Structure formats: C-alpha cells, structure tokens
Amino acid sequence: MSKVARPYLFLLVGIIVAFGLSAWADGINPYDQRIVMNIGINMILAASLNLINGFTGQFSLGHAGFMSIGAYGAAIFTTMIAPGMFGEVAGTGMQDVALFMGLLFGGIISALIGVLVGIPSLRLKGDYLAIVTLGFGEIIRVIIQNIPSLGGSLGIANIPRYTTFFWVFFIVAIVVFFIQQLTKSTYGQGFLAVRDDEIAAEAMGVNTTRYKVEAFVIGAFFAGVAGGLYGHYNELIRPADFDFLKSVEIIVMVILGGMGSTYGVLFAAALLTYVPEFLRGFELFGVKFDSFRMSIYSLVLIILMLTRPQGLFGGIDFKKLMKKEIKFGNR
Amino acid sequence: MSLLALNNVTIRFGGLTAVGNLTETFEQGSLSGIIGPNGAGKTTVFNLITGVYDPTEGGITFGGRDIVPLKPYQIANVGIARTFQNIRLFGGMTVSDNIRVAFNNNAKSGLFASVMQLFNYQREEENYHKQIDHLLDMFGMLDKRNEMAKNLNYGDQRRLEIVRALACKPKLLLLDEPAAGMNPTEKQELMKLIRYIRDTFNIAIILIEHDMKVVMGICERITVIDYGHKIAVGTPEEVKSNPKVIEAYLGEPAH
Ligand SMILES: Nc1ncnc2c1ncn2[C@@H]1O[C@H](COP(=O)(O)OP(=O)(O)OP(=O)(O)O)[C@@H](O)[C@H]1O
Ligand SMILES: [Mg+2]
Numbered sequence: 059m060s061k062v063a064r065p066y067l068f069l070l071v072g073i074i075v076a077f078g079l080s081a082w083a084d085g086i087n088p089y090d091q092r093i094v095m096n097i098g099i100n101m102i103l104a105a106s107l108n109l110i111n112g113f114t115g116q117f118s119l120g121h122a123g124f125m126s127i128g129a130y131g132a133a134i135f136t137t138m139i140a141p142g143m144f145g146e147v148a149g150t151g152m153q154d155v156a157l158f159m160g161l162l163f164g165g166i167i168s169a170l171i172g173v174l175v176g177i178p179s180l181r182l183k184g185d186y187l188a189i190v191t192l193g194f195g196e197i198i199r200v201i202i203q204n205i206p207s208l209g210g211s212l213g214i215a216n217i218p219r220y221t222t223f224f225w226v227f228f229i230v231a232i233v234v235f236f237i238q239q240l241t242k243s244t245y246g247q248g249f250l251a252v253r254d255d256e257i258a259a260e261a262m263g264v265n266t267t268r269y270k271v272e273a274f275v276i277g278a279f280f281a282g283v284a285g286g287l288y289g290h291y292n293e294l295i296r297p298a299d300f301d302f303l304k305s306v307e308i309i310v311m312v313i314l315g316g317m318g319s320t321y322g323v324l325f326a327a328a329l330l331t332y333v334p335e336f337l338r339g340f341e342l343f344g345v346k347f348d349s350f351r352m353s354i355y356s357l358v359l360i361i362l363m364l365t366r367p368q369g370l371f372g373g374i375d376f377k378k379l380m381k382k383e384i385k386f387g388n389r
Numbered sequence: 390m391s392l393l394a395l396n397n398v399t400i401r402f403g404g405l406t407a408v409g410n411l412t413e414t415f416e417q418g419s420l421s422g423i424i425g426p427n428g429a430g431k432t433t434v435f436n437l438i439t440g441v442y443d444p445t446e447g448g449i450t451f452g453g454r455d456i457v458p459l460k461p462y463q464i465a466n467v468g469i470a471r472t473f474q475n476i477r478l479f480g481g482m483t484v485s486d487n488i489r490v491a492f493n494n495n496a497k498s499g500l501f502a503s504v505m506q507l508f509n510y511q512r513e514e515e516n517y518h519k520q521i522d523h524l525l526d527m528f529g530m531l532d533k534r535n536e537m538a539k540n541l542n543y544g545d546q547r548r549l550e551i552v553r554a555l556a557c558k559p560k561l562l563l564l565d566e567p568a569a570g571m572n573p574t575e576k577q578e579l580m581k582l583i584r585y586i587r588d589t590f591n592i593a594i595i596l597i598e599h600d601m602k603v604v605m606g607i608c609e610r611i612t613v614i615d616y617g618h619k620i621a622v623g624t625p626e627e628v629k630s631n632p633k634v635i636e637a638y639l640g641e642p643a644h
Contacts, residue, residue, distance in 0.1 A: 065506070236504055243503035243510070244492050244517055247482070251490045254479035261439060261473075262490050263465035263557055272500065318481070 065239055072231025080224035091223075095291050097331045098226035099284050104311035104327040105233045105320055106280035111309070112317035113241050114273035115253025116179050117188040121281050121308045123175075123195030124168045126300035128282025129289040130208060131164030132157075133217045136290065139163075157220035161229075161286040168282025169275045171198075176274030180267050195305055203297045213296030214289070221291035229287065230324075233280050237320055240276075249273060250318075314362060333358075390453050392417045392593050393469075393561055398437060398447035407433045409617040411447070415561070415595060420587050422596045422608035424628075426637060430617040431597045432474055435563050439471055440464045451561070470559035472550040474566045474597075480539035484530065484549055485521050487538050491556035492517045524552050527589075528582070544575055548582075555586065561593045562586070568603045576600060580607050605629065613637065 083091060107121045140156040178190045203211045240246040248269045251259035256266050289295045307330070315326030337354060340346075391414035398411045408430045415421055423431050436442045438449060440461040449456050456464050479487050502510055525531040528548055533541065538549060547567055554562055564583070568576045580603055587594050598604045604611060605625040613621040613628055615637040621628055628634055 239504045239506065240500065244489050244514060245500060245503040247486055247490045248493045250482055250486070251479050251493075254481050255477045257441065257461075258473065258477035258479065259490065260441075260461035261465055261471050261477075262493070262553065263462050264490060264493055265460075265462045 065235065068238075069231055069235040072234065073228055076224050076227035076231060079227050080222055083223040092291075093332060093335050094223065095221070095226060097328045098223070098230050099288050099291075100308070100311065100327040100331045101230045101324050102226075102233050102284040102287070103281055103308045104315065104323045105230075105237055106277045106284070107308050108312050108315070108318065108320060108323045109237055109241075109249070110273045110277040111312050112319070112323070113237075113246075113253060114249045114270060116270060116273060117184055118175075118179075118191040118274070118277070119188045119302075119305050119309065120175060120191035120193075120195035120198075121277070122300040122302070122304035123191075123198040124172065124278040124281035125285035125288070125304070126198055126202060126295075126297065127168040127171055127278075128161070128164035128285030129295045129300070130202060130214070130285075131167040131282065132160035132286030133164075133214050133289045133295060135160035135163040136218060136220065137214070137216075153218070153220050154225075157225065157286075157290060160220075160290070161225075161283045164286040165279045165282040168285070169279035172275040172278025173271060175278070176271035179270045179274065192302065192305070195300075195302060199297045199300060209296075211297055213294060213299075215294045217289050217293050217295065219291060219293050221287045226287055226291075229280075229283060234320060234324070236276075236280075241318075241320075253318075310359060314359070391415060392419075392452060393438065393595075394450045395434075395438075396448040396450070398434075398444045398449060400433060400437060400442055401445045406617050408437065408444075408614075411614070411617075411619055413612055413619065413622070415593055417560075418587070418591055418593055420583070420594050420596070420607060420609050422598060422604040422611040423614065424598065424601075424604055424611060425614040429614045431614060432565055433617075434614070435471060435565055435595075435597065438464075438563065439469060465557055465559075468558070468560035469563065470554035470557040470561070471563035472547075472554055472565055472567060474569070476546050476550055478538040478541075478546055478549060478553075480537070482538060483535050484525070484538055484541070485518070485534040487549060488521045488524060488553050488556045489517060491553060491558075492520070520556070524556055528552050543570055547571070547579075551582075551586070555590060559592055561595070564594065564596045564598075566597055566599065568598055568600050576603055579603070583607055 079094070083094075086094075103121060103125060107118065110116050110118045110121075136156050140160065144152050144156060175191060175194050179187050182190055202208050208214065241249060248259070248264045248266075249272075251262065251264050252266050252269050252273075259266050285295075285300070288299075292299075311326045311330050312323055314330065315321075315323030393415040395411050395413045398408060399406065400408045411434065423434060425431050433442065437444055438456075440456065440459055440463070443457060451464075451467060451469060454467070456467065456469075459467070479490065482490075501507070522531060522534065525534055528551075530545060530548060530552065533545060538546065541549060547570075551562075551564070551567065567583070568579050571579060583594060583596065584607055586592070596604065596608060608625060611621075611623065611625055611628045612619060613631070613634050620633045620637060621631045623631070
C-alpha cells in the first residue's frame with residue numbers, strides 16, 4: 059500500500075468505527091451511553107492537550123478553559139445564531155449542519171484565545187507557565203460566571219441534544235489523524251525539537267515562537283470542539299463544569315498515557331473515565347464506595363506515577379513491538 | 390568581503406565584560422580557531438554570533454549583512470550552524486529525526502500540507518530521508534539512525550551534533566569544544582573529520598578548543614582571547630611564540 063494511502067485508511071477505519079458505535083448507541087442504556095460519550099470527549103481533550111504538553115513540552119493547566127469557550131461558543135451558535143439562519147432545525151437533517159457549524163464556531167473562538175494564552179509561553183517555562191495557564195482557566199470561568207446573558211453560574215440550559223456517538227468518535231478520529239500526521243511530518247519535528255531543547259531548536263533554524271503558539275492554537279481549537287460536543291450532549295453547561303479540577307483530570311490522562319504517545323493518551327482517557335464510574339457502585343464494610351472512590355482513584359494514580367513515571371505507554375515503540383510480533387509469527 | 394565580521398563587539402553581564410571590543414573577521418572557506426583560558430569568553434562569542442545574546446555594543450555582519458537584529462533561528466537560516474559545548478541533542482528523538490529538524494525551515498509543506506499529505510509532501514519527505522541517510526553514511530552512523538539520541542555513546546552524540554548542524558547547509562559552522570572528553574585516537578579522527586567537512590562541504594569553520602594539538606594541528610588561523618579581549622591572532626606558529634599568549638596560559642595553571 060502506498061505510504062500516502064495508509065494514514066487515510068486509518069482515518070477511514072476511525073470513521074467507520076464511529077458509524078458502528080453510532081448504530082449501537084440506541085441499544086444501550088442512557089447511563090452507559092453517557093460514559094461512552096464522556097470517554098470520547100475526554101479522548102479529544104486529552105489528545106489535544108497532548109500536543110501542547112506532550113509533544114511541545116509546554117505545561118498548560120488551562121485546558122478546561124478552552125473547553126468552556128468552545129462549549130459556550132457552540133451553544134450560543136446553535137441556540138441563538140442558527141435559528142436565525144436555518145429556522146427550526148432540531149430533528150431535521152439540518153441539526154447536524156447546525157452542530158457542525160457550532161463546533162467550528164466554538165473551536166475557532168477558542169483557538170483565537172489560544173493565541174493569547176500561547177504568548178506567555180514565549181517567555182515562561184515549566185511551573186511559571188503552568189500557573190499562568192491555570193490563572194487563565196480560572197479567569198475565563200469567573201468572567202463567564204459574571205456575564206448574565208451567559209446565565210451566570212447557572213449556565214446555559216436547554217441546549218439541544220445534537221451530539222451523537224458518530225459526531226464524538228468522528229472527531230476523535232480526526233484529532234488522532236491530525237496529530238499523528240503532524241507529529242510524524244518533517245514540519246512537525248519542530249514541535250518535538252521545542253520540547254527537547256529550545257536553544258538547540260533555534261540554532262537549527264526552528265522558529266520556536268511559531269511552534270509554541272501553533273501548539274496552543276491547535277490544542278485550544280480541539281478542546282473548544284470537545285466543549286461544544288459536551289454542551290450538546292449534556293444539554294446544560296455551567297462554569298463549574300470547566301473548573302481547575304477538569305483541567306487536572308485532562309492533564310492526568312496525558313501524564314498517565316505517556317506524554318507524547320497519542321494512543322497511550324487515548325487509552326488513559328478511556329480508563330480514567332471508566333474506572334471512577336465502575337468504582338461508583340462498590341460497597342466495602344457497608345460503606346458506599348462512592349464516598350471514597352476519589353481517594354482510591356488518587357491512590358492508584360500515585361502508585362502509577364511512582365512505578366511508571368513515564369506513563370503507561372510512554373517510551374514504548376509500538377512499531378517495533380508490532381514488527382517483532384510479525385517476525386515471530388512468520389518464523 | 391569577509392564572510393563574518395565582528396566589529397568592536399562588547400557584551401556586559403552586569404559589571405562583567407564577558408567580551409570587550411572584539412574586532413575580527415573570518416573568511417569564506419577558512420578554518421579558524423578561538424582559544425583562551427577558561428571563562429575567557431569564547432562560548433560567549435559564539436552566542437553573540439548566533440544571536441543567543443545581543444551585543445551591548447558593536448556590530449556583527451555575515452556576508453555583509455547586519456545580523457544583530459536577527460533572531461537565533463533567522464541567523465541559522467542565513468547560514469550559521471553550531472554545536473554546543475554541553476551537548477544539546479533532541480534526546481527524545483531518533484538520530485534521524487534530530488537531523489530532520491534541520492529540514493524544517495526549508496520544508497515547502499507547511500502545517501496543513503503536512504497533515505493532509507498534499508502536493509509534493511511525500512516526495513519531499515523521501516528526499517529528506519535520502520539526504521539524512523547520505524549524511525549518516527558519510528559519518529559512519531547509518532546503523533544508528535533509529536536509535537534515540539540520548540542512548541548514543543558520547544562520541545556519537547558529539548558526531549551527531551555536527552551532522553545535524555551540517556544538515557542545516559551552513560556557510561559557517563561553529564564548533565564549541567568538539568574534542569572535549571575524547572581520547573587521543575578519537576581526537577585524531579575528529580581532526581580528520583573536521584578537515585574533511587571543510588573540504589567536502591566547502592564551508593568556513595570556527596573551532597573553540599582547549600586541546601592545543603587539535604587546534605594547532607588543523608587551524609590555519611587562531612584568535613586568542615583572555616578576559617574577553619583579543620590578545621593575539623595569527624598562524625599557529627605565530628600564536629605559539631607570542632609572549633602575551635604564553636603569559637595568559639602560564640597565568641592559568643589549569644592549562
Ligand atoms: N548569561 C550569562 N550571564 C552572566 N555571565 C555570563 C553569562 N554567560 C557567560 N557569562 C560569563 O562570561 C564569562 C565568559 O564565559 P564563556 O562561557 O564565554 O567562557 P569560555 O571561554 O567559553 O570558557 P570555557 O573554556 O570554560 O568554556 C564567564 O565569566 C561567564 O561566567
Ligand atoms: Mg565555553
């Protein structure tokens with residue numbers, strides 16, 4: 059198969075999987091449906107943050123901020139702008155068009171804000187950048203909370219439920235395709251060079267400024283899209299949904315999955331979305347697990363970080379592993 | 390016209406004048422050395438040339454063009470590549486990808502063309518890989534192309550830094566203590582390599598080096614600096630017998 063066709067084939071498989079999941083969605087109960095939906099949305103968030111933190115080495119702690127911008131942007135689009143453009147769209151084929159445009163709208167606003175947040179990254183590194191991006195996330199949240207037309211801390215309710223399994227996993231496939239293709243290309247080596255050694259990267263002619271801002275813009279765009287999907291599934295968005303803890307949750311997925319390993323991060327997103335839900339039902343010595351499930355969750359994370367600081371999949375070369383398997387099989 | 394000209398370059402860090410009133414020129418295709426005791430300001434000269442620091446006073450021209458206002462990456466793109474005294478490879482990337490970073494600047498495929506593999510993307514990538522393999526082959530590192538840079542042994546790391554710099558297709562190559570930490574045999578090989586690079590790539594090389602055998606053995610012209618000031622310049626023989634140089638070095642028991 060030609061080298062060009064292969065990545066597109068992967069994308070196609072992703073889209074088919076999205077279709078498949080979509081067909082299966084009606085058959086499962088709403089509780090499980092919500093979990094699967096959250097898995098997909100968290101995959102988008104984690105994979106996009108991975109471009110900023112994992113591939114480009116910038117410590118951003120404000121991903122939930124980008125998510126909220128996209129969520130509000132998309133909600134405003136479908137509830138206020140789209141009706142003016144298309145009339146009543148819910149239930150018609152036009153609802154997908156409205157959603158698509160809403161996601162794009164939210165994503166683009168988020169990307170524009172991403173430029174602003176990317177700028178401090180030009181001067182700040184590590185912990186300092188983390189604090190600034192954390193501050194950004196909180197500022198966004200407080201600003202939204204204080205805008206009455208956005209519903210204040212009550213948020214926006216009655217957002218139409220346009221998000222489907224197909225949309226979520228279609229976008230997961232797009233994000234994975236985009237980031238994989240980008241970070242494998244010669245152009246994309248610039249991101250990794252910035253992560254490994256900025257001074258050396260500049261000395262090799264890499265415009266580190268452009269790469270850092272681009273990482274923030276792309277990351278913010280997809281986080282915004284994820285926010286739009288979230289809002290159009292949850293039907294309600296509140297500033298509190300996008301607080302500091304949400305950013306931490308996404309960061310943990312990236313770290314656990316292994317910085318810079320797209321598939322590891324996807325797996326971690328699925329695991330860390332599912333496990334807390336799974337633990338919810340347990341009971342121990344008559345005490346509902348629910349009351350201490352977050353403690354267990356934290357404990358598991360601490361143990362993992364102590365035993366595998368590079369993440370579950372960090373530093374594993376899947377290609378090499380696959381080749382070994384194949385060779386072994388042929389023998 | 391000289392390839393590189395430093396014109397009364399001075400840089401002060403607080404009260405310390407790391408480089409003072411340095412005027413020097415380097416010619417196309419020349420092989421020059423900069424020597425001086427520890428802390429003399431040699432690396433700072435490289436940092437000034439490559440735009441890591443801006444001079445407090447004075448000017449630097451490259452091919453007649455003022456490069457002081459340029460950012461480091463722009464200076465790299467006009468044709469000055471370097472290696473670092475403390476090796477600075479992209480540790481988490483493979484040998485081949487370390488070199489691929491050099492093609493980044495000239496890559497015609499931008500962000501979207503790369504993601505979508507549009508236009509000549511595939512042909513360009515193949516072309517880069519061919520060039521990378523050719524370079525690695527020249528330096529006997531082809532078998533290491535898929536290894537992580539951080540896993541290479543010390544000598545290979547130093548060599549990869551040079552290969553990587555050459556992949557930038559420079560007109561001027563700055564080598565900061567390339568022989569540091571090498572044994573005598575490796576140093577001999579390195580000297581051959583540096584001459585070979587100058588001859589095959591037809592570029593100018595400036596070398597900072599403490600090992601006198603290496604410097605005297607390959608450099609046509611040597612600039613000596615002490616406490617940031619140029620104290621002598623000339624052929625190896627001239628420099629060796631210069632009383633000021635002898636004094637500077639005898640005053641520094643470390644050498
Ligand atoms: N960024 C900086 N801030 C303050 N002082 C600096 C800075 N960079 C260099 N210096 C000082 O400038 C002087 C020259 O340093 P430089 O690294 O250029 O020396 P060198 O000749 O390369 O020495 P060595 O042979 O040890 O590598 C030293 O005193 C150093 O401490
Ligand atoms: Mg030095």
